[in-house]
Amino acid sequence: EIVLTQSPGTLSLSPGERATLSCRASQSVSSSYLAWYQQKPGQAPRLLIYGASSRATGIPDRFSGSGSGTDFTLTIRRLEPEDFAVYYCQQYGSSPYTFGQGTKLEIK
Amino acid sequence: QVQLVESGGDVVQPGRSLRLSCAASGFSFSNYGMHWVRQAPGKGLEWVAVISYDGSNKYYADSVKGRFTISRDNSKNTLYLQMNSLRAEDTAVYYCAKADRVIMLFGSCFDYWGQGTLVTVSS
Numbered sequence: 001e002i003v004l005t006q007s008p009g010t011l012s013l014s015p016g017e018r019a020t021l022s023c024r025a026s027q028s029v030s031s032s033y034l035a036w037y038q039q040k041p042g043q044a045p046r047l048l049i050y051g052a053s054s055r056a057t058g059i060p061d062r063f064s065g066s067g068s069g070t071d072f073t074l075t076i077r078r079l080e081p082e083d084f085a086v087y088y089c090q091q092y093g094s095s096p097y098t099f100g101q102g103t104k105l106e107i108k
Numbered sequence: 109q110v111q112l113v114e115s116g117g118d119v120v121q122p123g124r125s126l127r128l129s130c131a132a133s134g135f136s137f138s139n140y141g142m143h144w145v146r147q148a149p150g151k152g153l154e155w156v157a158v159i160s161y162d163g164s165n166k167y168y169a170d171s172v173k174g175r176f177t178i179s180r181d182n183s184k185n186t187l188y189l190q191m192n193s194l195r196a197e198d199t200a201v202y203y204c205a206k207a208d209r210v211i212m213l214f215g216s217c218f219d220y221w222g223q224g225t226l227v228t229v230s231s
Contacts, residue, residue, distance in 0.1 A: 031215065033214070035217040035218070037153075037218075043223075044221035044223055045218075046221070047208070047219050047220075056219065088153055090217065092214065092215065092216060092217045093215060095167040095214070096155060096167070096169050097155040098155065099152060099155065100152075
């Protein structure tokens with residue numbers, strides 16, 4: 001099983017700042033099958049990034065993903081008020097599919 | 109547009125059974141793998157099970173293996189999760205999610221999610 005560890009657990013920033021979220025895998029993620037999801041309170045998760053760096057349909061270009069192998073990053077350039085949420089990384093290359101524990105992005 | 113609507117969540121006693129349903133619309137259901145993902149109150153996401161587009165392949169998380177069964181009825185565009193021998197630790201919101209690529213199971217992330225249905229296991 002591939003274990004995903006996200007850091008930091010909580011990130012406190014102000015609107016307009018840049019957010020950098022990390023996701024580290026316990027072993028290499030095949031073919032960069034790494035996704036990022038955003039979840040707001042009371043809502044289902046929403047796909048942001050797939051294939052480590054491709055934006056899902058309708059996702060603003062201030063969201064970007066990078067990385068390969070075992071180290072991946074989600075960057076949000078110029079935070080908007082609606083970006084404050086919990087973010088999860090996920091590997092989907094092998095079973096069991098696994099999620100990181102999440103990073104809570106909160107308003108400072 | 110793609111819609112996934114879960115139902116069947118309830119309060120049940122430990123050891124009892126429950127069946128969840130997920131009604132799909134807005135896409136060719138029979139071409140896509142489907143997943144169940146759960147989220148315990150205040151916790152993160154946990155993948156539960158996946159079924160291939162034709163129902164021939166199924167995979168489960170170790171935490172539910174032997175107790176839960178995923179199935180689908182492509183004629184009804186509906187996904188199911190039969191949950192037996194329920195435990196307190198199965199208490200969660202259960203989401204169904206669609207694989208983003210036709211036919212593929214692995215290498216396919218989750219592009220649409222339902223709003224979830226709450227299962228509470230308590231005596």
